[in-house]
Amino acid sequence: MEVSLYKNIDDKIMCTACLRYCRLSDGQTGYCGVRTNVNGHLNLSVYNMPYSFNIDPIEKKPVLHMYPGADILSFGTTGCNFGCLYCQNYDMSQRRKADGVYYTPEDVVNLAMEYNTDGIAYTYNEPTIFMEYARDIGLIARRHGLINIFVTNGYETDESMKMASEFLDAMTVDFKGNGNKYFYNKYISVPSAEGIFNTIKNAVNYGIHTEITDLIIPDIGDSLDDARKMLEKIMNIAGPYIPVSFLRYHPDYKLNIPETPLNTLIAHHDLAVSMGFKYVYLGNVHEVNYENTYCPVCHSLLISRRGFYSRVTGLDSNGRCKNCGYITGIKLLRNKKLIKG
Ligand code: SF4
Structure with missing residues (x-):
């Protein structure tokens, strides 16, 4: 799939996806192994291809x-x-x-x-x-x-x-x-x-x-x-x-x-x-x-974790500390549904 994060520079292209900025001649693939110059365009070989x-x-x-x-x-x-x-x-x-x-x-x-x-x-x-x-x-x-x-x-x-x-x-x-x-x-x-x-x-x-x-x-x-x-x-x-x-x-x-x-x-x-x-x-x-x-602020327990599992204990539904009212900015799930914004 042809992708867009690149620039043409003389007869090469420069990939602009990462800070390596690989400069690629026609047919050449970058350090990552998945972005290739094909006739002056950049092809991403893993587009549509999760592993x-x-x-x-x-x-x-x-x-x-x-x-x-x-x-x-x-x-x-x-x-x-x-x-x-x-x-x-x-x-x-x-x-x-x-x-x-x-x-x-x-x-x-x-x-x-x-x-x-x-x-x-x-x-x-x-x-x-x-x-x-x-x-x-x-x-x-x-x-x-x-x-x-x-x-x-x-x-x-x-x-x-x-x-x-x-x-x-x-x-x-x-x-x-x-x-x-x-x-x-x-x-x-x-x-x-x-x-x-x-x-x-x-x-x-x-x-x-x-x-x-x-x-x-x-x-x-x-x-x-x-x-x-x-x-x-x-x-x-x-x-x-x-x-x-x-x-x-x-x-x-x-x-x-x-x-x-x-x-x-x-x-x-x-x-x-x-x-x-x-x-x-x-x-x-x-x-x-x-x-x-x-x-x-008050050092109350807000979220307890064990390994990858967590339990929200000290925050109200708006992410405020239940004890002192501090606004943490932590967004919470409600009824296992995302509330965004
Ligand atoms: S070709 Fe791969 S390694 Fe090179 S700049 Fe692009 S993303 Fe980075």
């Missing part, structure tokens, strides 16, 4: 401050613009060619409705590489009252984010190794994490609900100095109320380092709290005190 579907709780994305308890149809395609050596979905992401089953945008939305889900998550691999397919699905999904969520590495261009703003309700932006440049070079094959901050700025400006995750990898991606620098930039862009989750890494694919110790994660949690972040979580661990949401 994997699942129905997940929204907490698994993780999106913690929007519609807790919502059921989300999650899907991804093959290909990726990152080369993470520890990728848990490497069978999809590192398969640098189209593969999967034929699903038009209407088919994907119909599947989401057939299973009575509340929305669609574009996840498992990097959705930016199939932005035009996601947009076409997302616009139909919106017309049917479904929400759209990106789980992204944040390597979007301004052009991509403009397209995302047409249909996206929420983004989880995933840092790795505290944004350390050397880590991004060596373990992800990406020059730097700097562009990710611009993506967060774009998301905030477009009014897309944004949450941050950061995968902490022992020894090679767990520097608290790096975490402080990363968090300072996030604070300057998005303020202290943006949810931040530090995720435990597990060995996979080509990286055999043991999983992240709990103490390392707690040190990151405590740093973020000391810097003024109001909603800080740990992920991929089952430690209740680090999964729950507490009121930033």
